[in-house]
Amino acid sequence: MDWEYIDLHAKQWIMEAGDKIRDSFDKTLNIQTKSDPNDLVTNMDKEIEQFFINKIKGNFPNHRVFGEEGFGDEIKNLDGVVWIIDPIDGTMNFIHQQRNFAISLAVFENGIGKIGLIYDVAHGELYHAINGKGAFMNGTPLPTLSKKTVKESIIALNATWVMENHRIDHKLIIPLVKDARGTRSYGTAALEMVFVATGRVDAYISMRLSPWDIAAGAVIIGELGGVVTNLKGGKLDFLTKDSLLAAKPGLHQTIINDYLKEGKW
Incomplete structure (x- = not known):
C-alpha cells in the first residue's frame, strides 16, 4: 500500500474541506439536534462528510468509510482499508464561536492506524502523521513527548x-x-x-x-x-x-x- 500517495490525497481533500467550512462562516447554518438538545449537527457537517465520501470512493473504490453522520459504509469490522472521519469535531464550538473545532480524518488498515490528520480550520494548522514516520504540524516535525508528573x-x-x-x-x-x-x-x-x-x-x-x-x-x-x-x-x-x-x-x-x-x- 502506498501510504504517502493516500496521505497526499487526504491532505489535499482536508484543505479543500477547510476552505468550504471557512466560506460558510458568514452564511446561515441549518442547525439540528441529534441524541439530545446539546448534540448538534449542521448542514456543513453533512456536506463535508459527503464531500470526503465522494473523493474517497472516486479515487479508492475498495476503501470503506466510517463517518459520524452516517453517510459512509456500515462498519462492523476494520478489515481492509477504512477511513474514519469526523467532518466537524466540536460542532457546538463551530456554531457558537467559529473556532475550537477541527476536521478529524484517519486511515486504518486491518485495525491499525496508518494515517492521522487533524485540521484546526480556524488557525490553518494541519497536524499529520503516517505510521512509523513521525508527526508534523504544517510539515514541521513535532518533538517526541517527555515524561511529566x-x-x-x-x-x-x-x-x-x-x-x-x-x-x-x-x-x-x-x-x-x-x-x-x-x-x-x-x-x-x-x-x-x-x-x-x-x-x-x-x-x-x-x-x-x-x-x-x-x-x-x-x-x-x-x-x-x-x-x-x-x-x-x-x-x-x-x-x-x-x-x-x-x-x-x-x-x-x-x-x-x-x-x-x-x-x-
Whole structure:
C-alpha cells in the first residue's frame, strides 16, 4: 500500500474541506439536534462528510468509510482499508464561536492506524502523521513527548466528570484534579488530542467518545511516544464508544495506577 500517495490525497481533500467550512462562516447554518438538545449537527457537517465520501470512493473504490453522520459504509469490522472521519469535531464550538473545532480524518488498515490528520480550520494548522514516520504540524516535525508528573501537568477534562453524574463515580476524579497543576476543557476531542501531541496539555481524559473523535489523534500521539487507551488501560477497538486516556509516557500509567484503577469505567 502506498501510504504517502493516500496521505497526499487526504491532505489535499482536508484543505479543500477547510476552505468550504471557512466560506460558510458568514452564511446561515441549518442547525439540528441529534441524541439530545446539546448534540448538534449542521448542514456543513453533512456536506463535508459527503464531500470526503465522494473523493474517497472516486479515487479508492475498495476503501470503506466510517463517518459520524452516517453517510459512509456500515462498519462492523476494520478489515481492509477504512477511513474514519469526523467532518466537524466540536460542532457546538463551530456554531457558537467559529473556532475550537477541527476536521478529524484517519486511515486504518486491518485495525491499525496508518494515517492521522487533524485540521484546526480556524488557525490553518494541519497536524499529520503516517505510521512509523513521525508527526508534523504544517510539515514541521513535532518533538517526541517527555515524561511529566501529575503535579507538573495540565489535564484536559470536562467539568462534568467531577460533578455527580450517572456514568461514573466522580469522587475518583476529584483527587486527580486537585493534584494536577491545572485543568482545561476545549469541547473538541480532536483538538484536545492535538494538544497532548504538542505538549500544550499533558493528558486528556474523557468517559465516552466515538471512534471518529479519536482515531486520527491516536495515530498522531502514538508517533510521538504518547499512550492512548481506555481508562482501564485497555486497547481501543475503534468500532464502539469507549472511555479515553491520552497522555505523555509515564504520566499515563501513573494516572491509571494512582487515580483510576478502582473505577468502573
